Amino acid sequence: MFSLATIVAGVSHLESEKALFSTENVKNFTRTLKVTIKQVSNPVVTLLDTQILSDLINSDRQDFQWLAAITTTLNKNPFITSLYSANEQGQSVYIYRVSTQMRNTYPDMPDNAAFSLSFNDIDGPQQRIILSNTLKVISSATYASSHYDPRTRAWFKNTRDDDKIFISDPYRFYPSGRLGFTFSRRTLDGKRVLAADFDSQSLTALLQHMQYSKNSLTYLLASTKEIIASNRVLTSFEKSGGFNLTAPDLNHALDNMGDFPIGVTTLKSLTLNKVLSRVMITPLDIGNGHKVYLINSLKEEEFLAKSSYLNSHFNMKNMLFLTLFFFIVSILSTRRIAKPLIYLNKSLINIQRFEYRRKEYKVSNIVEIDQLNDTMMLMESVLTDFFNHLYNVARSSKPEELSASIVDQTSAILSANSCQLFINNRVNREAFHLSANSSSLPEFDFPQLLQNNQAVLDENVHVLSEKEASIIFATGPCKRGFIIPLMNRKEQNVGALVIGFNGEISSCTHNRISLVRNFIGFNEIVLEHLEKEHEQQALFHSFVKMTAAALDKKSPYTGGHCQRVPKITELIANAADVDTDTFSNFSLTSKNKEELLVAAWLHDCGKVTTPDYVMDKATKLETVYDRIHEIRMRYEVLKRDADIVYWQSIAEGGDTADSLARCNALKDELNNEFAFVANCNTGYEFLVPEKIERLAEISLRTWTRTLPDDIGISQQALAKKAGRHASLPAVERVLVDNVEHLSEWEVEPTQNTQGKRHFKMAKPAYQFNRGELHNLGVQAGTLTAEERYNINDHIVQTYLMLDQIVYPEHLKNVPLIAGSHHEKMNGQGYPLKLKGEEIPIGGRMIAVADIFEALTASDRPYKEAKKLSQALKIMAFMVKDDHLDEAIFDLFLTHGIYQKYAVEYLKPEQLDTVDIVVLRAIYQKV
Incomplete structure (x- = not known):
């Protein structure tokens, strides 16, 4: 009885404490409000995070x-009033949801x-x-600048390059004139700031719904004492930023608001x-050190009302407590008996719902119930392992992972x-x-x-004989076992499980073999799938x-380029x-x-x-063959003409x-001219303007053609002549740029008519110009x-070819x-x-790999292979000129x-x- 009295006294004391410190309700209210503020502010943060890569x-x-994504967020979250962005140049964009306040401000705002x-x-x-709601333009107006500079605003200036809001x-x-907060952050490149306005009006409705009591007054204040939200309708004075000046004690109590600890x-x-x-x-801390203040005001008599109520009903509660006490004692005494049955019932319900989990069970000292629960625990464990395996197998992409899972789960199910x-x-x-x-x-x-017994794979489950077990487990303690073959859907054997046991195989293990057989059947399908996938x-x-x-x-001039670049x-x-x-x-994953x-x-x-003769063009006049021989023949004719004269x-x-x-002087002149033309044809040296002028002078020399040039040629070549026939004998120049040398574009270049990318390569007037003087x-x-355009066009064709392939997700790029x-770091590459x-x-x-291989390749007939130091020096200057990535080339070195x-x-001679x-x-900046 003494203990009981002690308990009753303790309960009385606790109830009194609850009355005296009923601020616990306020604490719960405060915690709820803090969580709610976080919940309604999360969409603002999410909106900013999803737009960090956008240039609005x-x-x-x-x-x-x-x-679409932005307007959807604005529509679904009424406390986000706008989203805006500004850059370091003072440019900005503001996106507002048209509200009632905006329509009042702009009476001419369209209804839709x-x-x-x-x-x-x-x-x-x-x-x-x-x-409109469907993002169709209703009206657009341009007007003079107001010289508004967003860079002077706190939301822009106070946002740092640290990914923080x-x-x-x-x-x-x-x-609107309503109070709120602005959330802002910088974009990933640090050049722009994104910001969104959070309207605190939603908090007003929250406070009204969650008021502490009917007569309580609740305010949410800014650090400037401005009212953000309240549980009652505010006066026009309070809305304008004032506070209840008729309560000087309260104003005085709030003079040092910054000294109050957060959350207390x-x-x-x-x-x-x-x-x-x-x-x-x-x-309350709303983030980044910013505070708001929750003020709850309650009359003293109402504050103590609960304590009075408790005092008036204390005796009745004592009697109720005693009744409950004896009732609880009775419940606890029977619970020990019922607990194992409750556990068993829950296990059965879990199995019925396919909710399998491992649980620990305390002994009840009732043998029959303990045995039943042991069986249930074992069954749940087996099913848990089985379904975990199915889950893992369904997500496995490597045969070795699947194999390890099969042997582990089989061992667990059979206790092998x-x-x-x-x-x-x-x-x-x-x-x-x-x-x-x-x-x-x-x-x-x-x-x-x-080889000794092929029949082991012909049975669903082969029980090892003593001889077979002694051979298989010769160096281990296992004495008995099974072999379970794995078959694919074509009834082909794809594997076998060899299972061993140290002692006798229990009847329980035999009973689970069918489960393992079904379990393996699923794995057989997955193994077959992985095999086909690989x-x-x-x-x-x-x-x-x-x-x-x-x-x-395709070209002997590219050698093993396509095979060496991947290395x-x-x-x-x-x-x-x-x-x-x-x-x-x-990170380099598989x-x-x-x-x-x-x-x-x-x-x-x-x-x-790319045409072979373009890709392999070793001389300037080369097409399918080197046309220098035509010019040589013209000079041979001219020399014969000199002899005839x-x-x-x-x-x-x-x-x-x-x-x-x-005659000899003319022949010497002709020999010199042809030697000059032949030397220009090789392309080994840079052709200075003086040499180009001499080529033009040489081209003025003429020779006489006595045979028609429009017979024995293709229909395509004949069409280019377009009926132009010179009377014979015809006087022609030794170097000519004829209309027949020009090839019109048969179709528009592929980058303008095909594909899903916008290629940026300047197209020449003609597809080909085979003019002799031009070349x-x-x-x-x-x-x-x-x-050169046709050579560079190979990368456009690479895009067009590769974009047609349907890739798995991990190869989509x-x-x-x-x-x-072929792009350059300075943006001057091609084709994009x-x-x-x-x-x-x-x-x-x-x-980097492509250029290094091309510079050092020794199987190019049109150039000599560079030594190692020469190639790397050229590439270093390419880095300096912002053509190659500096970090990657530095890693390369x-x-x-x-x-x-x-x-x-x-x-060996290249390895200097x-x-x-x-x-x-060369390329590092001091």
């Missing part, structure tokens, strides 16, 4: 479908207006666009309107001491190898076992490599993967490595469309010596502008990676003119990638000394 300022002003956009420029014209102090929005409720007794009241002040999985492949179904082992038993010769992957990779090899075979690319990627400094964010290497193998696949002069009685001298006048190399290896980080890192790696490749693929310090000094 320079967005399309004709088609506004890019606004849903959103208002304002594009502002600090010194330029401004544009306001009104959109800045939250402003509460202030009044324009034009401070209780004060004050006289408000001549009535003694209790005021509870609770500061050993489980080994042997599998084969489609190449040889007789060649088994160990794929997974659940124990430390060594691998035995399973094929040898099959075969398809191998087929795809073989096709990719065959395509690259075919490209290399260099892989070396670069592996080095970046282990680099923990510059490339700390780069999937993105496959994507990179496939792109590297196919980076030049578009060259299959000489003999005619002799026949007519002319002076022999004088005629011979003129000989090429200043550097052998290619004309038209041929292959076209962009392969097609971007990507710049800097717009070029995928894989494309930048292939670019400092990790010795160039040396690893050179030792295997370069000739490389001074990395000197090379890095």
Whole structure:
């Protein structure tokens, strides 16, 4: 009885404490409010996070479908009133949801207006666009600049480059005049700031719904004492930013609001309107150190009302407590008996719902119930393991993972001491190898076992004989076991499970064999699927490599380029993967490595469309053959003409010596001219303007053609003459640019009519210009502008070809990676003119590999292979000129990638000394 009295006294004391410290309700209210503020502010943060890559300022002003995600968020979250963005140049854009307050401010606002956009420029014209709910333009107006500078605003100035959301102090929005906060953050590139306004009106409704009591007064104040929200209708004075000045004690209590600790409720007794009241002040942190203050005011008599109520009903509660006490004692005494049955019932309900889980069960000291619960626990554990395995198998992409799961789950279900999985492949179904082992038993010769008894694979479950068990488990403790074959849907054997037990196999284990057999049936299908998936992957990779090899075979001048570039690319990627400094964010998984290497193998696949004579053009006049021979023949004719003139002069009685001298002088001149033309044809030297002028002078020399040039030619060539026939004999120049040499575009270039990318390559007037003087006048190399375009067009064809392939998800970027290896960091590359980080890192790696291989290749007949130091010096200057990625090329140097490749693929005479310090000094900025 003494204990009981003690308990009753304790309960009385606790109830009194609840009355005296009923501020616990306020604390709960405060916690709820804090969580609610976070919940309603989360969409603002999410909106800013989803737009960090967007450039709203320079967005399309004709088609506004890019606004769909933003307007959806604004419509679904009424407390977000607007989204805006500004950049370092003072340009800004504001996106408002058209509200009732906005319609009151702008009476001429159309009835169907849903959103208002304002594009502002600090010194330029401004544009306001009104959109409907379907993002169709209702009206658009341009007006003079108001010289509004967003860079002076706190939401812009106080936002740092640290990916954090800045939250402003509460202030009044324009034009609604309501209090709220502004959330802002910088974009990833640090050049723009995104901001969104959070309207606190929703908090007013929350406070009214969650008021502490009927007569309580609740305010949510800013640090400036401005009212953000209240549980009652505010007066016009309070709405304008004032506070209840008739309560000086309260104003005085709030003078040092900043001193109140966050989250802690401070209780004060004050006289408000001549009535003694209790005021509870609770500061709340809304983020980044910004505070709002929850003020609860309650009359003293109402505050203590609960305590009076408790005193008047204390005796009744004591009696009720005693009744409950004895009732609880009775419940506890019977619960010990009922608990095991409750546990068993829950287990049965879980199994009925397919909710399997492992649970620990305390002994009840009732033998029958303990045995039943042991059985249920074992069944639940087996089912849990089984369904976990199915879950893991469904997401497995590697046969070795599946194999390990099979042996582990089989061992668990059968309580086996050993489980080994042997599998084969489609190449040889007789060649088994160990794929997974659940124990430390060594691998035995399973094929040898099959030779002695092929029947082990003909049964659903083969029970090992004593002899077979002694052979299989010769070095282990297992004495008995099973072999369960694995079959595919074609009834072909794809593997076998060898299961071992140290002692006798229990009847329980025998009973579970059918479960294991069904369990393995599912795995057989998955193994077959993975086998086919890997075969398809191998087929795809073989096709990719065959395509690259075919490209290399297509032209003897490209040698093994398409096969060597992937090797260099892989070396670069592996080095970046282990680099923990510059490339700390780069991770080379098996999937993105496959994507990179496939792109590297196919980076030049578009060259299959490039004419061979263009790709292999070794001299300026070469097409399918070198047309220097035509010009040589013309000079041969001219020399024969000189001999004819000489003999005619002799026949007519002319002076022999004088005629011979003129003839020889003309022949020398002709020899010199042709030698000059032939030298220009090689393209070995840069053609200076003086040489181009001499070619023009030489082209004025004529010769006489006596045979028609419009017979024995193709219909295409005949059509180019368009009926132009010169009377014979015809006088022609030795070097000509004829209309027949021009090839019109048969169709528009592919980049303007096909594909899903906007290619940015300037098209020449003609597809080909085979004019002799035009070709000989090429200043550097052998290619004309038209041929250079056709060479560069191979990368466009690469995009068009690769974009037609349907890729698995992890290979979807292959076209962009392969097609971007001719882009430059300064944006002057081709065909998309990507710049800097717009070029995928894989494309930048292939670019380094592509140029290094081309410079050092020794199988190009039109150029000499560069020595190692020469090639790297050229590339260093390309980095300096912002053509190649500096970080990747620096990795290429400092990790010795160039040396690893050179030792295997370069000739000994190319392996000279490389001074990395000197090379890095070329492109590194001091």
